[in-house]
Amino acid sequence: MRTRTATATAAAVLGVLAVTGCSSTDDKATAKPTPSTTQSGLTDEQRAQAREAAGLPPTPQAADWKAYIKALDALDPDIVHGKEDKAVSRGIDTCSAYKRYPGDSAQQVKVTRMRFTSPTHPEGRDATTAQKILDVAHKHICPTY
Template identity: 50%
Template sequence: MRTRTTTALAAAVLLATLTACGTTPDEVTPAAGPKASATPTLTEEQRAEVREAAGLPDEPDAATAAEFIKALDAIDPRIADGKNDKAISRGLNQCSSIKRYPDDRDKLVKLALGRFTIDTRLPEIATPETGGKIVDAVRKHLCPDF
């Protein structure tokens, strides 16, 4: 019984694969209409509205970004680990938490340690002190108005 089921399943998968060969998405779904763009185009104003609704500040300029990375490196160079774009993105996301929980420092520290993956990558420095320094660097450089 098991052999028949496995054989039948394998045949069905093979048939489905062979049937799909040589067709285009338009042939499969002709009534779908024009293809939608994979990424919607937003105006700068719409982008600003989305960022504000998400609690994210504007992207930092090059000088501000460099100062933020320098502040993280002063805490521990392994935090950014040369992945500056990723560190800045995480910092901007931390800003949304700062905006949401401005008076809950313990929560912000915990979120920063997780967001920057300190708790998993660098458990030896996953302390409230390190998290606090990250929160302070984020506030100072990326979202001073929060």
């Protein structure tokens, strides 16, 4: 048992030494700059272009984010239900309905109804609330749509 533990410890130490031994300050000084990439491997510019092509607006700035959440909470706190990131993501997706269904308010409301579920509204929202959510998203997340 001690032999296995010692072997595993030695292997871990050698692994750490191998990783740290591979980098040097000289390598960093001569490395070519690369575009900023996200976890998906796309550059920020490529990601923005893909979002635009899909009809998705950029993530709202802090002030717009806060105003959007505040407006949703004023409608019904259950819409956000403590999950701001999720509510903003759904708002961004909701904005894409303007691009996918231009001039078709009924379809825009329909997709918004289904998108904004919560524990107390697992089937989504009623049409009146969905229209208000759509208006809030339009105002704070995608005013140019």
